[in-house]
Amino acid sequence: MSGKGLRDPFAKGLIRAAYRRALGLHERLSAFTSGGGGEPRLYYGGARGGDLGGPKVKIKKLNEAFPERLWSYNLVYVLSNAPYLPADSLARLKARGIPIVSNQNGVFYPAWFAGDWEAENKRMGEQYHLADYVFHQSEFCRRAAERFLGARAGAGEVLYNAVDTTRFTPVKKIKRREGDPFYFLLAGKVQAHQAYRMEASVRGLSVARIQGLNARLIIAGAIDDPARQSAMNVIGNLGIGDFVEFRGPYAQQQAPALFSAADAYIMTNHQDACPSTVIEAMASGLPVLYANSGGVPELVGEAGGVAIDTGECWDEQLLPSPDAVAEGMAQIVKNRRAFAAAARARAVERFDLSHWLERHRRVFESLRHGERV
Known part of the structure; x- marks a missing residue:
């Protein structure tokens, strides 16, 4: 087997730290324009959408249904594998009554991460425990989070990732002939x-x-x-x-x-x-x-x-x-x-995308109205 595990390059760590500081400043400035009632208006906490990589694809799907409002948001959605918002920013958001929803993927542990996995889990855990609601991507994710991040006091559920099953469909293939690979x-x-x-x-x-x-x-x-x-x-x-x-x-x-x-x-x-x-x-x-x-x-x-x-x-x-x-x-x-x-x-x-988006919508609306999810 090749490789002993992932380790973040030093330069990448510096860039990420600077990005977190910038997001912290944005959170303070947006305090004057964010909040309020109405339909859920989301801020994705610095995570960006795109076509390559699971987190980016996930944010892209959400952003198409719930367009990001960088300055006029009333709900924050964060990813466990993109924990960019500093803990003090998350705490201020909670103090202002803005619900935080976290999508929990995996955690850090020695089998795959060669760096300081305990420090990374500590950062992830701050977001995990401050969130008002957590979507665990699988029952395995829930168990791993409980093991390495600690038991949560808040609400949550298992919601598997999803795809558009009208785009990803079986294609009728030419009948296989003997000898075809x-x-x-x-x-x-x-x-x-x-x-x-x-x-x-x-x-x-x-x-x-x-x-x-x-x-x-x-x-x-x-x-x-x-x-x-x-x-x-x-x-x-x-x-x-x-x-x-x-x-x-x-x-x-x-x-x-x-x-x-x-x-x-x-x-x-x-x-x-x-x-x-x-x-x-x-x-x-x-x-x-x-x-x-x-x-x-x-x-x-x-x-x-x-x-x-x-x-x-x-x-x-x-x-x-x-x-x-x-x-x-x-x-x-x-x-x-x-x-x-x-x-x-x-x-x-x-695992159809429509169910995944509808479940998000219901949770967002319940949190915005102060209802039990």
Whole structure:
């Protein structure tokens, strides 16, 4: 396995600290123009929307339904993985009667973060405990937060990430002919400390091909150079370069076409909290082969794919063996139709964007009117 864990560069830490100070100043100045009643008017606490990365995509979705009001807001929405607003600013917002809603993703722990994880959790915990309401992205996220941030006194619920299931849909493919390759997709942002995600997948692919499975792997997304190089080294050593395709970064507008080009999705991350790419795959009718840890089992369920037992651990990353990945690939290929139908049905029923936005709206309105959520 490559990499010992993520560590923030020193320069990035300085930039982030300066950004927090600027947001603190903005909060003080906006005290003269924010607040009041009426419909929810949101401020996203310095988090920005965009097409690359889970937090940016989430803010973009919310901003389309609840446009940001930088100066005339009456409700603040913050992300656990973008805790930019200083604690004293959050405290002043609460004192002014402005509700704070937090979206809680994962936490920091030694298995994936090589820096001062306790200090990072302390900062995250300040926001977590000051929030009036918390959306946990999965039951795993709730358990992790309670373990590392402490039990909350305030209200909250589990609300999984969501996708537009009218955009991510199964595409009718030409009937598979004997001898056609079966394409697995690995997609999303891969940082240097997550190189193992690609390595585990390509090692499993190699074993599967040796065993006679005509499978190939598509890798797409924003991949850090060290992670890509590490994966390329493994691919070269295994001699499977002809069966692994790198497609590079993609925008959200390109995502449906990317998923429709594959037959199944593979996710070998250790304890991933609630990856939206898994939901996008399910909505696209792709079975999911996944490490049985984190929040992913809650998403896929028993019928939407194949789980590879790895276990839960906060101190080190537990990875599926190549043999286990290969066996899972074979099961996916054998039962693709049933897995695909179940994955699509589960995504539509549980993870559609319309429900996610409506639940946000109801919570926002209840908080604005001082009602119990």
